[in-house]
Amino acid sequence: MKKFNISALVLLLLAVGGLGWYLLAPSTKTASAQADLPDVTLPRLGGGEVSLHQFLGQPLVLNLWATWCPPCRREMPLLVRTASERSDVIFVFASQDRGNAAPLVRSFLDESGLAMEWVLLDTKNVLQQKLQTTGLPTTYFFDREGRLVAKHVGEISPRILEASLAQIAP
DSSP: OOOOOHHHHHHHHHHHHHHHHHHHSOEEEEOSSOOBOOOOEEEBTTSSEEEGGGGTTSOEEEEEEOTTOHHHHHHHHHHHHHHHHOTTSEEEEEEOOOSSHHHHHHHHHHHHTOOOSEEEEOTTOHHHHHHTOOSSSEEEEEOTTSBEEEEEESSOOHHHHHHHHHHHOO
């Protein structure tokens, strides 16, 4: 029978746990290499299609979220409230729910009492692929020229939201 090495097991668990924390911990990053707003057209929850490039010329907050994501659901009231208070910034909420997402999204928004102008349905996760998103929610902050200025992975706090907004709409 082989002898069990508890030290090796502890080191392995610490290494795996540290890597998991690093990959999943919420973070805010300032974009060092400028990224552009993707040239993507998506269906709008209220009907029709929306090109993200139609928002060029205005600061833009792009939030990738899903109805099944608890941190997404928790941060949504803060984002919607801020969007209603900030006429100088466009807020776009791109649902990453798959399949027939419209009823799910509509139901969540109705039950939560949330109303926002720009809700897009990204059922094929095109934005996640183009922006190389590593988790949900992820919030992107683009300047007037469509350059990525900041991004936050994980549930956003009021302090981080305001600091990131100050970078795109001082």
